[in-house]
Amino acid sequence: MNLRIMLLTFLVCLPAQAELLKLCQESAAEDPFLAEFKVDNQSYFGQHSAITAHALQQQGISFSLVRLPWRRCVSATMNGEYDGVIGVGWDEERSQNLIFPTADDNSVNASLRLYFVNYPIYTLRTSALTWNGVKFDNVKYGLAAPKGFVIENKLKTLGVLQPIQDGVNASISLLGSGRVDGVVLAEEAGDKMLAQQSQANIKKLDIMFYSQPIFFAINRKQNKLTTAQVQAVWEQIPSSRLAILGSTDL
Helix, strand or coil: CCHHHCCCCEEECCCCCCCCEEEEEECCCCCCCCCEEEECCEEEECHHHHHHHHHHHHCCCCEEEEEECHHHHHHHHHCCCCCEEEEEECCHHHHCCEECCECCCCCECHHHCCEEEEECEEEECCCCCEECCCCEECCCCCEECCCCCHHHHHHHHCCCECCCCCCHHHHHHHHHCCCCCEEECCHHHHHHHHHHHCCCCEEECCCCCEEEEEEEEEECCCCCCCHHHHHHHHHHHHHHHHHHHCCCCC
């Protein structure tokens, strides 16, 4: 199957489970620089998918994984087309249809995260754009962010979102040509992209725009796993994070 059409599916077939758990993650358009990891001789793109795959395999759960445009991936999981989504941040709207790991006080349990993600602001070195942690100043065109990400909604709430129809590469091109004031990206993806494209005219603002834990979340109506099985997968994740990344602190 052609990787470039972002429909790469991984199958892990174990006899104990009648139906595959159908999962999705973001496409290459949202993060074209995801590192490749091997888990049980299968390739996974991004440490979040590798950690999830490891946790599921440790619990003897079979699954399929497809890469989709992120907004479609999240919405399709929320409406039941997929059973789970990998690498999603909690918000109130998503929690209506998706189950996240929770603590005793019913707040989201960050200790069972896949890992933390930072979202800095990238802008031109000549730009007067500033961010003080609360508001932007000197915004002329607006800021771009990957479609469907929590950061896109936050920029919209602040009244500075410049919507884009294409992926991350296009947003960097728009920034380089001065057609947006800034771009908010996951730090790992943004830094790799700038290094690869040798964008010496782009800087990263000192104050982080947003940070969040990301999770493996499950559709509330899926019936392939019991509540106990889902909880067991979540509780496996810190050990899987250590196995994949060599640390539980990320």
